[in-house]
């Protein structure tokens with residue numbers, strides 16, 4: 038049985054269990070040392086900062102990833118709050134929309150909860166990406182692109198220190214992979230990834246990103262976004278059944294222009 042309680046002031050020594058979306062807002066689920074569960078708004082900046090700090094302490098390999106480009110760890114919680122209530126929330130909505138349009142045979146291959154959790158956490162690694170790269174208004178150069186692409190691995194390494202399921206961790210790590218595995222990070226020959234889950238998350242991620250404004254471009258319309266992703270079907274990046282499910286979801290539920 039879950040016992041919900043408000044953590045004592047300054048009790049930041051909790052373990053992250055996952056993330057949930059409630060009434061369109063994002064919340065993180067924590068477990069306290071006494072086993073009790075708390076659900077905290079993603080807007081709790083101090084708690085988020087302390088949690089990420091603890092994650093880094095528990096897994097110093099995060100620092101090694103950053104050190105490849107001589108980046109000093111700087112926790113950008115403002116970005117994480119924006120992403121949690123914005124892009125990651127949107128991605129969750131679209132991922133569940135795609136999932137709901139799939140056949141029951143396909144739906145049986147992955148749990149809805151895993152998809153929700155992974156989409157609500159997928160870009161957590163951006164909390165350590167320097168904001169001059171993250172918010173650059175012009176095209177990223179090769180080095181900046183490489184720094185930006187580290188976010189999925191950073192997110193995975195951070196979350197690995199918490200009580201997050203293996204399935205969710207894998208989706209966070211590979212949310213920029215595509216159907217032919219030409220995305221990033223590279224999949225080792227010993228790894229077997231859950232292609233369906235990765236396809237749902239990565240397609241939902243792309244669609245929600247296109248539907249949001251970025252510092253370097255305007256928000257794209259539903260038709261423009263679907264056309265761009267249809268090109269990815271032709272390029273073998275998105276499975277046609279996942280695209281079909283996205284199309285049905287967008288037609289029915291994405292009412293914005």
Ligand SMILES: [Fe+2]
Nearest residue numbers: 159160212213
């Ligand atoms: Fe991402």
Ligand SMILES: [Fe+2]
Nearest residue numbers: 124159160242
């Ligand atoms: Fe994303």
